[in-house]
Amino acid sequence: MKPAAFSFDRSWTFAVPRDELWSRLSDTSSFSTWWPWLRAFDPVPIEEGATTRCAIGPPLPYVLTVELAVARVVESESVDVEVDGDLCGPARLVLGDADEGSTARLHWRLQVQRPMLRMAASVGRPILQWGHDWVVSNGVEQFRATLAAERH
DSSP states (O other): OOOOOEEEEEEEEESSOHHHHHHHHTOGGGHHHHOTTEEEEOOOOSSTTOEEEEEEOOSSSOOEEEEEEEEEEETTTEEEEEEEESEEEEEEEEEEEETTEEEEEEEEEEEEOSHHHHHHHHHHHHHHHHHHHHHHHHHHHHHHHHHHHHHO
16 A cells, blocks of 8 residues: 655745745755755756756655656746655745745645655654655755855
């Protein structure tokens, strides 16, 4: 039996204009310095057709390896990515304007592909969900701290 997909849909507000947020997020060479849980990452430009592989290490005894293929880019607005590997499915980042800066909305619906993780997801889904949420929330806070430090 295939476990249900891991769905994610959250938004954050950042105290920088949207173009500045896009500029920082487009600096893929900085990803590994912002996010220590990113165990391996080959920076590529955020442009249609670009692909990269990365390894993500949540605070659990496994590492996820995925390939990210940029499917569509609207500069300063959105990025659509197809994820493949240990997880697969679509992911989308949408940027917007806010009264005091900008917003970023991240959405994905990913299926677990690796057999061992699929089995773990069927019996220990809350633990895998916690690891996922830990990576995302820490990633946002680490990125937010980087933005704040660079503005001062």
